[in-house]
Amino acid sequence: MELFIKYPNEVQEELLKELINKARNTEIGRKFNFSEIKNYRDFASRVPLHCYENYYEAIERSRQGETNIFWPTPIKWFAKSSGTTNAKSKFIPVSEDSLEDCHYAAGKDLLCMYLNNNPESQMFTGKSLRLGGSKEIYRENGTSFGDLSAILIDNMPFWAEFSSTPSNEVSLMHDWETKMGAIVRETVQENVTSLAGVPSWMLVLLNNVLEHTGKESIFEVWRNIEVYFHGGVSFDPYAAQYQKILPNEDFRYYEIYNASEGFFACQDQNDNKEMLLMLDYGIFYEFIPMDNYGSEAEKIIPLSEVEIGKNYAIVITTNAGLWRYKVGDTVRFTSTNPYRIKVSGRTKHHINVFGEELIIENAETALKKASLTNNCEIVDYTAAPVFMEGKEKGAHEWIIEFKHPPKSMEEFNADLDLALQQVNSDYEAKRYLNMTLNAPKVHVAREKLFHDWLKKNGKLGGQHKIPRLSNSRDYVEELLGMM
Numbered sequence: 318m319e320l321f322i323k324y325p326n327e328v329q330e331e332l333l334k335e336l337i338n339k340a341r342n343t344e345i346g347r348k349f350n351f352s353e354i355k356n357y358r359d360f361a362s363r364v365p366l367h368c369y370e371n372y373y374e375a376i377e378r379s380r381q382g383e384t385n386i387f388w389p390t391p392i393k394w395f396a397k398s399s400g401t402t403n404a405k406s407k408f409i410p411v412s413e414d415s416l417e418d419c420h421y422a423a424g425k426d427l428l429c430m431y432l433n434n435n436p437e438s439q440m441f442t443g444k445s446l447r448l449g450g451s452k453e454i455y456r457e458n459g460t461s462f463g464d465l466s467a468i469l470i471d472n473m474p475f476w477a478e479f480s481s482t483p484s485n486e487v488s489l490m491h492d493w494e495t496k497m498g499a500i501v502r503e504t505v506q507e508n509v510t511s512l513a514g515v516p517s518w519m520l521v522l523l524n525n526v527l528e529h530t531g532k533e534s535i536f537e538v539w540r541n542i543e544v545y546f547h548g549g550v551s552f553d554p555y556a557a558q559y560q561k562i563l564p565n566e567d568f569r570y571y572e573i574y575n576a577s578e579g580f581f582a583c584q585d586q587n588d589n590k591e592m593l594l595m596l597d598y599g600i601f602y603e604f605i606p607m608d609n610y611g612s613e614a615e616k617i618i619p620l621s622e623v624e625i626g627k628n629y630a631i632v633i634t635t636n637a638g639l640w641r642y643k644v645g646d647t648v649r650f651t652s653t654n655p656y657r658i659k660v661s662g663r664t665k666h667h668i669n670v671f672g673e674e675l676i677i678e679n680a681e682t683a684l685k686k687a688s689l690t691n692n693c694e695i696v697d698y699t700a701a702p703v704f705m706e707g708k709e710k711g712a713h714e715w716i717i718e719f720k721h722p723p724k725s726m727e728e729f730n731a732d733l734d735l736a737l738q739q740v741n742s743d744y745e746a747k748r749y750l751n752m753t754l755n756a757p758k759v760h761v762a763r764e765k766l767f768h769d770w771l772k773k774n775g776k777l778g779g780q781h782k783i784p785r786l787s788n789s790r791d792y793v794e795e796l797l798g799m800m
Contacts, residue, residue, distance in 0.1 A: 318426065318430075318593075318597075320597075321595075321596040321597045322593075322655040325596055325620065325655065325656055326619075326620060326621045328596050328597055329596055329601055329602065329619070329620055330356075330357065332596070332597065332599065332600075332601055333357060333360060333601045333634065336599070336601060336634060336635075336636060337351045337354050337360065338351075339389060339636075340387070340388060340389060340638065342385070342389065343385050343386060343387055343388060343389055343638070344375075344385060344386045344387065345375075345386065345387045345638070345640060349363045349364050349640075350363060357619055361603075361617065364640055364641050365641065366617070366632065366641050366643060367639070367640060367641055367642050367643070368642070368643045369407050372387075372639070372642070375387055376395070376408055376409075376410060379392050379410060380395060380408060380458070380460055380462075381458060382458040382460070386638070387410070387638030387639070387640065388410070388412050388414075388636075388637060388638030390412055390413060390414065392410045392411070392412055392460070392637070392638070393411075393413075393460055393461065394410075394411040394416070394460070394461050394462070394468045394472075395408035395409060395410055395411065395460065395461070395462040396408070396409040396411050396462070396463075396464070396465040396468060396577035397409075397462050397463055397464060397577075397742070398465075398576075398577045398674070398743065406742045407577070408462055409465075409577040409578055409637075409639075410637045410638055410639070411465070411468055411577075411637055412636060412637040412638065414599055414636040414637065415579060415599060415635060415636050415637040416468075416469075416472060418598060418599045418636060419579050419580050419598040419599050419600065419635075419636065420465075420469055420575070420579070420580050421469075421473075422580075422598055423573075423575065423580035423583065423595060423598060426583070426595070427546065427571070427573065427583050428440075430583070430584075430585045430593075431544065431569075431571060434585075434586065434587050435543075435544075435569070435587065438543065438544075439510065439541060439543065440510045440511050440543060440544065441480065441510075442508070442510060442541065443507070443508035443509055443510030443511075443539075443541050443542075444480055444481055444482040444507050444508060444509055444510065444511075445480060445481050445482070445509070445510070445511045445512070445513055446481075446482055446483075446504050446507075446509045446511070446512050446513070446514075447466075447470070447481050447482070447483075447488065447513045447514060448466075448500070448512075448513070448514030448515070448518055448519055448522060449464060449466030449467050449469070449470050449488050449489070449514070465575075465576075465577045466514075467488075467489055470485055470488050470489060471485070471489060473485075482503060482504050482507045482509065483499065483500045483503045483504055484503065487499045487500055487503055488500075493746070493749055493750070493752050494749075494750050494752065497521070497522065497525060497752070498525075500522060501522070501525050501526055501529045502529075504526070505526060505529065505530055505538060507539075508539065508541060509538075509539040509541075509542055510539070510541050510542055510543055510544075511542065511543065511544045511545070511546065512542070512544070512545040512546065512547075513545075513546045513547075514547065514549075515547070515548070515549035515550060515672050516547050516549070516550060516551075516552050516555045516559075517550060517555065517670065517671040517672055517705070517711065517747075517753055518672065518753060519545070519547070520555055520558060520559070520705060521710075521752060521753055523535055523562055524562070524707075524708050526538055527562065528708075534562060534563070534564055535562050535563050536563065536564070536565060542563075542568070543567075543568065543569060544568070544569040544570070544571060545559070545563075545568070545569070545570050545571070546571045546573055547570065547571070547572060547573070548572060548573035548574055548575055549575075549672050550669055550670055550671065550672050551660075551669075551670065551788065552570070552572065555704075555705065558705065558706070558707070569587065571583070571584045572584045572590055572592060573592070574592050574658075574660055576644065576646070578633060578635060578637075578639060578642065578644055579598065579599075579600045579633065579635050579637075580595065580598055581594065581595065581600065581631075581633075582594045582595055582657075582658055583595065585657075590659065591651045591652065591657040591658070591659060592657060592658055592659070592660075593655060593656070593657055594620075594655075594656040594657065594658055596620075596656070599635060599636030600633050600634070600635050600636070601633065601634040601635075602619075602620050602631065602632070602633060603617050603618065603619055603620075603631075603632040603633075603634075603641065604617070604618055604619075604620070604622075604623055604629035604630065604631060604632065604648075605617050605618075605629060605630040605632060605643075606618070606627060606628070606629055607627075607628040607629060607630060607647055607664075608627075608628075610630050610664060617632060617641075620656065623650050623653065623656075624650065624653075625650050625651065625652065625653060626649065626650070627649065627650065628647050628648070628649050628661050628662075629647060629648055629649070629650075630643065630644075630645075630646070630647050630664050631643075631644045631646050631647070631648060632644070643664070645663055645664050645665070646660060646662075646663060646664070647660070647661045647662045647663060647664060648660055648661055649661045662788075663676075665677060666784065666785055666786045666787065667786050667788070668700065668701070668702055668713060668786045668787070668788060669788060670702040670704065670711065670788055671702070671711050671747050671753050671754055672743060672747065672753075673741065673743045673744040673747045673754065674741070674743045674744075675700075675713070675737070675741060675744055675786060676741075676786070677785050677786055678740075679737060679740045679741045679744070680698075680700065680737075680785060680786060682736070682740050683733055683736035683737040683739075683740055684698065684717075684733065684736075686732070686736040686739075687729055687732040687733040687736050688723075690732045691723035691724070691725070691728060691729045691732060692721075692723070692724075693719055693721050693722055693723040693729065694719060694720040694721045695717055695718070695719055695720070696718040696719065696720050696767070697717075697718045697762070697766075697767040697783050698715060698716065698717040698718065698783070698785065699715070699716050699767075699783055699784055699785055699786070699787070699792055699793060699796065700713050700714065700715045700716075700757075700785070700786050700787075700793075701713070701714055701786075701787050701788075701789065701790045701792065701793040702714070702788065702790070703755075703758065703790075704790075710751055710752075710753060710754060710755045711753060711754050711755070712754055712755040712756065712757060712758055713754070713757045713758070714757070714758045714759075714760070714790075714793055715733075715757055715758065715759045715760065716759075716760045716762050716766070716793060716796050716797070717759060717760070717761065717762060718761075718762035718763075718764070718765075718766055718767055719761065719762075722761060726759065726761065729759070730756065730757060730759050731756075733757060733759065734748070734756050734757055737757075760797070760800070762796070762800065763800060766796060766799060766800065767783050767796075769799060770783075770795065770796055770799060771783070773799075
């Protein structure tokens with residue numbers, strides 16, 4: 318870590334050369350003449366930007382058993398995440414290189430940084446409570462797909478299970494309701510010293526632990542617990558609730574930035590949410606300034622050219638065969654010596670408070686289907702999260718203005734909910750048996766509500782649009798006040 322902190326750009330340049338050299342004889346390497354690429358300038362001029370739609374066909378071929386398409390070693394695992402405009406789910410390739418040199422290396426480095434910052438830690442005197450996903454088998458050829466967390470758990474060395482809870486068998490259960498009960502029963506008997514998982518899911522689990530044990534505080538259940546490693550969604554909406562059930566100022570929270578495509582960054586200081594960009598995990602980084610993203614003036618820059626305070630879309634080239642791939646996340650640099658970041662959002666409007674990754678394309682498709690089913694017509698809409706409070710589950714709250722309303726709002730709500738589950742597998746998982754998300758709450762807007770809101774805010778005409786999806790409740794609260 319000291320090496321890439323001291324020589325960040327040199328480490329990245331060397332990494333790019335290694336990736337290009339390893340993949341030069343793959344199908345994509347031959348297509349873009351990797352053997353003739355000598356430096357970053359050659360790479361940037363030869364290889365175009367890619368998104369998942371560009372990779373879809375190649376990934377499907379890889380899942381069918383073809384090899385040497387975008388990476389020279391066989392791809393055995395695919396991390397499943399929410400879909401795009403042409404598929405309900407994405408299947409991100411996970412190579413042996415990315416598994417070992419990115420995801421597992423990141424876990425080791427994260428623990429090293431935490432222990433370096435907290436030499437008095439007693440974390441290894443107990444176990445880490447990990448909250449992962451399920452695993453399924455693509456049965457036609459034996460390749461595996463599932464949540465990234467499940468892939469990581471399933472491939473860990475046997476000795477790693479000794480310091481983790483619940484057991485692999487319980488961690489990889491497919492039915493979430495059964496799994497949750499099994500996790501609670503197994504973990505309350507252990508000496509848990511750390512937590513790892515997505516904030517929304519972990520909060521559900523911890524509340525179930527308190528309900529099962531009859532305790533008021535998690536410290537009454539696990540008296541030696543000291544740190545929570547969290548990522549996946551913004552922690553801010555949940556901070557107050559965690560402080561209620563973990564009422565100790567000395568308890569640590571460490572933020573990580575990992576995705577199906579790779580492990581990008583992690584908090585490297587106590588009590589500072591800025592995350593160190595990890596530059597030696599087999600991922601080469603480029604960035605697109607958001608002030609010209611998607612325009613004719615769009616510019617792609619290497620790490621050496623980023624500036625503090627600006628928003629950038631991330632572009633990655635990885636040791637799993639993703640070449641100049643747009644992740645969809647945006648980051649803001651808080652430091653360039655060393656390179657530290659904060660996740661600032663997505664390149665598209667979305668709701669991702671509970672890990673559901675609801676994008677506008679999902680919303681438009683679901684609304685269209687529900688409208689057709691109920692013979693109604695929508696003028697405008699917006700949606701925002703209802704944050705968890707105590708034991709109350711989260712939800713999505715919609716405000717919809719109809720030109721012709723449905724005969725039954727109850728039926729429309731149910732159809733909208735079902736349609737969202739059909740187009741977004743992550744939303745479907747969160748809605749399963751109301752484990753994290755309750756059914757959506759829909760308000761029928763009065764006539765011209767959105768017109769009046771735009772007028773009030775001086776945004777009538779031009780390019781101004783209703784904000785369709787938002788991770789905050791600012792727009793919804795203002796609109797509800799004008800109903």
